[in-house]
Amino acid sequence: MSLEILTYSFMHRALISGIAIAILCSVVGLFLVLRRYSLFGDAIAHSSFGGIALGLLVGIYPLWTAYGVSIVSALIITKLKDRYNISGDASIAVLLSSGIAIGLVIIGFSGGFTIDIFSFLFGSILLVSVDDTVLILSLTGIILIVILLLYRQILYSTFNEEQAKVSGIPVEKINYLIVFMAGITVVTSIQLVGVLLISALFVIPNVTAIMYGKGFKQTAIISMSFSVFSVVTGILISYVFDITPAGTIVLLSIGLLAGTMVIKSAGLLSKN
Amino acid sequence: MLKVVEINNLTVQYPDVKALDDVSFVINQGDFLGIIGPNGAGKSTLFDSMLGLNTKYKGTIKFFGKDIRKSKNYLKEIGYVPQKPIFEKNFPVTVNDVVRMGLRNESDENRIDEILQQLWIHELSNRRIGELSGGQQQRVFIAKALVNNPKILILDEPVTGIDQQSIELFYSILRELNSKQKITIIWSSHDLDAVNQLANHVACLNRTLFFHGESEKFFSDDKLVKQYSEASMQEHMHHH
Numbered sequence A: 001m002s003l004e005i006l007t008y009s010f011m012h013r014a015l016i017s018g019i020a021i022a023i024l025c026s027v028v029g030l031f032l033v034l035r036r037y038s039l040f041g042d043a044i045a046h047s048s049f050g051g052i053a054l055g056l057l058v059g060i061y062p063l064w065t066a067y068g069v070s071i072v073s074a075l076i077i078t079k080l081k082d083r084y085n086i087s088g089d090a091s092i093a094v095l096l097s098s099g100i101a102i103g104l105v106i107i108g109f110s111g112g113f114t115i116d117i118f119s120f121l122f123g124s125i126l127l128v129s130v131d132d133t134v135l136i137l138s139l140t141g142i143i144l145i146v147i148l149l150l151y152r153q154i155l156y157s158t159f160n161e162e163q164a165k166v167s168g169i170p171v172e173k174i175n176y177l178i179v180f181m182a183g184i185t186v187v188t189s190i191q192l193v194g195v196l197l198i199s200a201l202f203v204i205p206n207v208t209a210i211m212y213g214k215g216f217k218q219t220a221i222i223s224m225s226f227s228v229f230s231v232v233t234g235i236l237i238s239y240v241f242d243i244t245p246a247g248t249i250v251l252l253s254i255g256l257l258a259g260t261m262v263i264k265s266a267g268l269l270s271k272n
Numbered sequence B: 001m002l003k004v005v006e007i008n009n010l011t012v013q014y015p016d017v018k019a020l021d022d023v024s025f026v027i028n029q030g031d032f033l034g035i036i037g038p039n040g041a042g043k044s045t046l047f048d049s050m051l052g053l054n055t056k057y058k059g060t061i062k063f064f065g066k067d068i069r070k071s072k073n074y075l076k077e078i079g080y081v082p083q084k085p086i087f088e089k090n091f092p093v094t095v096n097d098v099v100r101m102g103l104r105n106e107s108d109e110n111r112i113d114e115i116l117q118q119l120w121i122h123e124l125s126n127r128r129i130g131e132l133s134g135g136q137q138q139r140v141f142i143a144k145a146l147v148n149n150p151k152i153l154i155l156d157e158p159v160t161g162i163d164q165q166s167i168e169l170f171y172s173i174l175r176e177l178n179s180k181q182k183i184t185i186i187w188s189s190h191d192l193d194a195v196n197q198l199a200n201h202v203a204c205l206n207r208t209l210f211f212h213g214e215s216e217k218f219f220s221d222d223k224l225v226k227q228y229s230e231a232s233m234q235e236h237m238h239h240h
Helices: A003-007 A009-034 A040-058 A062-083 A088-109 A115-122 A130-149 A151-159 A161-166 A171-212 A216-241 A245-265 B043-050 B073-077 B095-102 B109-118 B134-146 B164-179 B192-198 B215-220 B222-239
Strands: B003-013 B018-028 B032-036 B058-063 B078-081 B152-156 B184-189 B201-206 B208-214
Touching: A003 A009, A003 A216, A009 A040, A009 A130, A009 A151, A009 A171, A009 A216, A040 A062, A040 A088, A040 A115, A040 A171, A062 A088, A062 A115, A062 A171, A115 A171, A130 A151, A130 A171, A151 A161, A151 A171, A151 B095, A161 A171, A161 B078, A171 A216, A171 A245, A216 A245, B003 B043, B018 B043, B018 B058, B018 B184, B018 B201, B032 B192, B043 B058, B043 B152, B043 B184, B073 B078, B078 B134, B095 B109, B095 B134, B109 B134, B134 B152, B134 B164, B152 B164, B164 B184, B164 B192, B184 B192, B192 B215, B192 B222, B201 B215, B208 B215, B208 B222, B215 B222
Parallel strands: B018 B208, B032 B184, B032 B201, B078 B152, B152 B184
Antiparallel strands: B003 B018, B003 B058, B201 B208
């Protein structure tokens, strides 16, 4: 691999944005996975597809409409679950298909699939602008600071809602905060892996890390490391071989998971 | 005597059943109250109402003289150990992490070590919670409940599915917390013998409260003990 690619400024932007998104997705995703909300990212991403199509139709920058739609959808999923007692997986399924359906209808009105739509479906990390990079870094920073400040409350209400309530933690507010942050994280990450593969970034590094880590912080750090490794290596490999970064990144993280499973079943991974 | 808990005319009506019917009693500071009653007697409903998890009740519940509907501040003075703490088995938290979750003043690092030592789980500090035995997990949850130095400890049938040796250790810990640290204990249990040995007050609940007073009075009254045993036996038969 030639080191020349590291001198291109688009590559700098791609790597910086990619690392930020990798860290953000693994941290937010860890809470979602532990809440048995693994497909939540998928549902939000699919519904944000409707938002992207809407943005393209009316001529607003599609990510802005996607942020709006995904945050509303995230809150709707939570409300459906609480108010109507629809199970988490069913409400996710409802929203997932509504988003795609709305998106498809809007795309029909606006004259069919274009290159823009494809870049949102499959990601376009090598095309991120300076503005995109600044936005990604700022949102990552804000969300990570919020999580650090409310770390105990978020962890406790993820671990056991009832006990957290008895300890005086405003569990319902924390739940809404988490889905709100997940909504923002999903749209922020669309540029890296696209709508279709988002949940891989949320779920796979965390499932892998849970097999290694003992404590929570250790698990989070391992997950972030795996995630950053997959993203950076994926971007570089895909550029060299001229293949899609999204697919490469996800396959690399699946490789890490598979490797971990092999190590574990060979008895080499002990938790004590 | 300082009244720490006052329950007046507490009634909880579920759609198909009256879970609690006009229950009133007072718990004084330093009491070790054993709440006994068959399955479905309303013990968990009583605790849920006291802890603010169930707010659909009639009557009043006061902690330290204040109605709990008006302020949730009283929760700061309570440590709660649920019947069987539910969590994902592979949830990546250590014993230390779990106890730390309960710690309100996060700078109070030494308190975690202190409470782990007091409950004989110090050497388990870096183990994942899901790998421990039922008895060890229970001590972790007691440690979490005690980490903020609560004035009241509430335990919901805390020995279900735990081995005998751990139960003995657990009882001696409870006795010490009550006698030496003067923590008021409210404890629901199926085990009449244990209540007889540990508690200084007994509340006998079967939707209504049919006895509340000193445990000596309850256990010296054969009629009451028989009545309780029959009620729980009926419930037992009903369940099979």
